[in-house]
Amino acid sequence: MSVRVRIAPSPTGYLHVGTARTALFNYLFARHNDGTFILRSDDTDQARSTDEFKQDILDHMRWLGLEWDEGIEVGGPHGSYRQSDRYDRYREVAMQLVESGDAYFSFVTSEQLDDFKKKAREAGTSPAYDGSLEPARSEVPRAMLDNGGPVIRFKVPRPGTTRFTDMVRGEVEFDHAQVDDFVIMRSDNTPTYHLASTVDDVDYGITHVIRGEDILSSTPKHILLAKAMGAEPAEYAHLSLLMGPDGKKLSKRHGDTAMSAYRDAGHLPEALVNYLGLLGWSPGEDETVVDLATMIARFDGTGISKNPAIFDATKLEWMNGVYIREMDAAEFAETSRPWVEADLGRSLTDDERSTLEALMPLIQERTKLLSEVPDQARFLFEAPTEYDDKAWSKVMATDEGPVALDGAVEALNGVDDWSTEAIDAALRGMLEEHELSARKGFQPIRVALTGTTVSPPLFESIEVLGRDETLSRIAVARARLA
RNA sequence: GCCCCCAUCGUCCAGCGGCCUAGGACUCCGCCCUUUCAAGGCGGCAACGGGGAUUCGAAUUCCCCUGGGGGCACCA
Numbered sequence: 001m002s003v004r005v006r007i008a009p010s011p012t013g014y015l016h017v018g019t020a021r022t023a024l025f026n027y028l029f030a031r032h033n034d035g036t037f038i039l040r041s042d043d044t045d046q047a048r049s050t051d052e053f054k055q056d057i058l059d060h061m062r063w064l065g066l067e068w069d070e071g072i073e074v075g076g077p078h079g080s081y082r083q084s085d086r087y088d089r090y091r092e093v094a095m096q097l098v099e100s101g102d103a104y105f106s107f108v109t110s111e112q113l114d115d116f117k118k119k120a121r122e123a124g125t126s127p128a129y130d131g132s133l134e135p136a137r138s139e140v141p142r143a144m145l146d147n148g149g150p151v152i153r154f155k156v157p158r159p160g161t162t163r164f165t166d167m168v169r170g171e172v173e174f175d176h177a178q179v180d181d182f183v184i185m186r187s188d189n190t191p192t193y194h195l196a197s198t199v200d201d202v203d204y205g206i207t208h209v210i211r212g213e214d215i216l217s218s219t220p221k222h223i224l225l226a227k228a229m230g231a232e233p234a235e236y237a238h239l240s241l242l243m244g245p246d247g248k249k250l251s252k253r254h255g256d257t258a259m260s261a262y263r264d265a266g267h268l269p270e271a272l273v274n275y276l277g278l279l280g281w282s283p284g285e286d287e288t289v290v291d292l293a294t295m296i297a298r299f300d301g302t303g304i305s306k307n308p309a310i311f312d313a314t315k316l317e318w319m320n321g322v323y324i325r326e327m328d329a330a331e332f333a334e335t336s337r338p339w340v341e342a343d344l345g346r347s348l349t350d351d352e353r354s355t356l357e358a359l360m361p362l363i364q365e366r367t368k369l370l371s372e373v374p375d376q377a378r379f380l381f382e383a384p385t386e387y388d389d390k391a392w393s394k395v396m397a398t399d400e401g402p403v404a405l406d407g408a409v410e411a412l413n414g415v416d417d418w419s420t421e422a423i424d425a426a427l428r429g430m431l432e433e434h435e436l437s438a439r440k441g442f443q444p445i446r447v448a449l450t451g452t453t454v455s456p457p458l459f460e461s462i463e464v465l466g467r468d469e470t471l472s473r474i475a476v477a478r479a480r481l482a
Numbered sequence: 483g484c485c486c487c488c489a490u491c492g493u494c495c496a497g498c499g500g501c502c503u504a505g506g507a508c509u510c511c512g513c514c515c516u517u518u519c520a521a522g523g524c525g526g527c528a529a530c531g532g533g534g535a536u537u538c539g540a541a542u543u544c545c546c547c548u549g550g551g552g553g554c555a556c557c558a
Contacts, residue, residue, distance in 0.1 A: 124483060288506075
């Protein structure tokens with residue numbers, strides 16, 4: 001049977017990095033097995049679901065390259081892939097389960113339930129509701145009135161046990177004494193997650209459910225439900241959760257949990273995919289930088305780590321730098337340009353584009369995040385309007401500052417062939433003439449041109465800037481020095 | 483409180499009874515390269531949570547403890 005997996009986010013928030021990782025694992029498993037990757041929207045929580053969240057999830061899934069074969073927007077043989085469009089189906093299943101005796105209308109009040117759980121806790125027994133509080137049939141109408149309507153609960157067989165083999169945890173066993181007679185239909189006649197999710201998994205022919213460990217203990221419910229529907233339960237794989245730097249569940253307080261934040265910070269999707277893929281999974285060898293194709297080739301469902309993984313933003317950044325350096329120069333220039341233009345607040349002219357491209361390889365190797373490009377490239381398009389205070393006092397307002405600037409003007413005026421090599425030779429000649437160290441002699445020029453002591457290599461920058469602009473900026477700085 | 487899962491450097495992984503004086507990567511610290519900053523090269527710090535048991539031999543198997551995580555909703 002061909003593999004069918006799904007990612008089923010709830011549009012109640014932006015695409016979370018943890019969800020993205022789960023999606024990636026599903027995607028890898030599908031591709032590895034020539035299976036089908038499905039994206040479905042679990043939007044039964046109408047109150048908290050929004051179109052904006054849904055769109056954010058879709059956008060970032062695509063941005064990461066996690067294209068789905070069936071599901072939202074791309075369609076497939078199972079309708080809209082939105083749970084909110086399938087309420088009739090869930091009701092149908094719920095009624096069938098009531099008829100077959102696998103589920104029942106429940107009239108317990110929340111007060112009764114609270115009391116039940118409280119007593120269980122005091123007694124040290126299982127707090128799982130076992131249906132024992134249901135009123136006698138003759139009392140139902142009144143209770144129903146008090147209650148605002150019944151819910152439908154699944155009747156968990158007791159005593160009993162559900163065992164299954166989890167692809168990452170191995171044999172797992174749950175005593176039904178620990179499993180609630182859980183609600184499958186709310187009193188407002190809408191389905192709960194357990195019902196909707198399981199019905200969809202069954203109807204869509206999902207073969208492997210790869211999801212977060214947070215639902216491991218709900219798995220018996222889903223298996224019981226599937227069996228009651230007469231279906232063969234899927235295989236399950238429960239991934240350990242992503243943690244923040246303090247070992248607690250990754251949350252906004254640790255930094256960014258929304259995928260969009262990483263995109264906005266200038267991460268490359270390839271780097272994110274690589275990093276997320278190796279967070280809790282090993283491709284087999286001591287490898288760290290692994291491309292998608294390799295991951296797909298190796299991802300057979302084994303080698304998935306059982307322990308929680310801490311999300312290390314620093315390592316992600318390092319990896320992003322690796323991917324940036326691996327890009328070819330033209331591609332990097334193209335990818336970076338929007339960042340530069342956003343910073344400038346305007347589009348680049350054709351000439352400026354050439355200028356940018358000329359210096360790009362040098363910028364590329366000192367960039368970890370795309371968002372760092374504007375700081376490095378700005379001097380190409382705008383003369384410094386101010387100078388970094390420390391830079392000015394440290395290298396400019398010194399004995400050597402004026403000497404270096406004056407020397408540079410003279411040396412540069414003598415350059416006929418405006419090339420990096422000629423500029424290099426001329427400025428080094430200037431160094432000798434004035435007996436300046438490279439540091440003393442070159443840093444003032446750098447500050448004059450860029451406003452700071454940190455910038456791309458000097459000679460190339462001068463070449464790209466052009467003679468007029470270079471001399472003009474030096475003159476401005478020199479005047480300020482006088 | 484009850485149930486479940488987990489446990490190797492600070493972090494992510496490798497290790498599946500002898501190849502382990504425990505390997506790789508990030509971080510950090512040196513050194514080299516160097517006009518700044520990076521990148522790169524070389525080197526270094528750093529771990530099998532504790533206790534039993536099995537075995538000729540355990541990071542690797544079993545048990546207990548401890549620690550961490552998750553769940554216990556008419557949320558997903």
